[in-house]
Amino acid sequence: xxxxxxxxxxxxxxxGQRVTLRCSPRSGDLSVYWYQQSLDQGLQFLIQYYNGxxxxxxxxxxxxxxxxxxxxxxxxxxxxxxxxxxxxxxCASSVGDSGRAGQFFGPGTRLTVL
Amino acid sequence: GENVExxxxxxxxxxxxxxxxxxxYSDSASNYFPWYKQELGKxxxxxxxxxxxxxxxxDQRIAVTLNKTAKHFSLHIxxxxxxxxxxxxxxxxxxxxxxxxxxxxxxxxxxx
Numbered sequence: 001x002x003x004x005x006x007x008x009x010x011x012x013x014x015x016g017q018r019v020t021l022r023c024s025p026r027s028g029d030l031s032v033y034w035y036q037q038s039l040d041q042g043l044q045f046l047i048q049y050y051n052g053x054x055x056x057x058x059x060x061x062x063x064x065x066x067x068x069x070x071x072x073x074x075x076x077x078x079x080x081x082x083x084x085x086x087x088x089x090x091c092a093s094s095v096g097d098s099g100r101a102g103q104f105f106g107p108g109t110r111l112t113v114l
Numbered sequence: 115g116e117n118v119e120x121x122x123x124x125x126x127x128x129x130x131x132x133x134x135x136x137x138x139y140s141d142s143a144s145n146y147f148p149w150y151k152q153e154l155g156k157x158x159x160x161x162x163x164x165x166x167x168x169x170x171x172x173d174q175r176i177a178v179t180l181n182k183t184a185k186h187f188s189l190h191i192x193x194x195x196x197x198x199x200x201x202x203x204x205x206x207x208x209x210x211x212x213x214x215x216x217x218x219x220x221x222x223x224x225x226x
Contacts (some may be wrong), residue, residue, distance in 0.1 A: 048211065100165070102148065104214075
């Protein structure tokens, strides 16, 4: 158990809908990262937040957005969902603003878009 | 951006033998190289990492080696056990931001 929690575990929705995924980092960690894992694209970095501020963006679509709240939990919002958005979404956390001290992953949210 | 290649995609070894997984990276400014183990239905678990100021790091049966000149790093697992069966990923953040670029993964199968 990494100490990172994610809810919900599973989410089934329809095309065109909007969903919110939630992540709580390990106690004391200030950075949160979001990753998407799919069979064709593998594990891809989406976005990083550090202490409430956006720090870095990866391959995140414009339909997706994230935020980190004062209590350091983070939410990933996915809108206008398409079939291709079906994937596992992972959140990871690290101590400082650098992910080079170790990023620790949560159990993930499995999103199915029908 | 960073590009990480990982080989092989599948590796089958006899229990007790050693396993080696290799990765190459493209960004010469990269200085951090973690390895993750992912079991079915779980998130990736950080098992070992190495920074560019060292060439090798060991943790019990697991070791990672780094060759910065050739831009490749490898994971070595000795005395393999059934619980080592999983998918292993190498990663690198590149020289810029800290989001990790992952290899495609190696499915390690330990044969009894």
